[in-house]
């Protein structure tokens with residue numbers, strides 16, 4: 001295990017379905033018998049309810065939705081400020097790709113920058129749009145913690161070590177990355193101050 005891996009583990013937690021406020025509609029248990037597995041259409045219709053207030057300030061957790069890992073990140077005002085001034089380094093700074101448009105709530109310029117309904121909470125599929133690895137969360141500016149795995153002017157975000165794709169703190173992909181697209185943002189809604197239903 002590398003030193004960088006140790007650091008990345010400090011910044012996020014994996015949250016099992018049903019734990020720490022996560023309630024996965026169709027993902028609470030994985031039966032051992034194939035005949036008992038949920039049908040594909042049942043899984044596709046499943047929603048996940050999650051209390052984002054359980055994510056500590058500045059931290060990230062991974063939950064599951066429809067069998068996929070999902071990042072839930074609690075951004076500080078300082079982390080949100082790190083989104084500014086980098087549009088010319090991003091492939092799709094305004095989230096205009098088909099995946100972004102599928103999140104119907106994403107309409108204003110601010111929502112397209114923060115890629116969230118409530119700016120402090122980013123919720124995105126934890127799958128690199130290149131070949132599907134799970135990127136590492138590296139929110140710190142510069143190379144202080146991360147060495148040359150990130151550029152010297154790194155503003156914080158995610159690094160996919162499989163083939164070196166980079167994403168900013170709104171999971172927008174950085175130019176030069178093999179990943180073609182921003183991390184996908186799925187439909188979700190708030191049903192309470194801090195309760196979201198994904199899907």
Ligand code: FES
Nearest residue numbers: 128130131160163
């Ligand atoms: S899978 Fe992420 S860069 Fe290739």
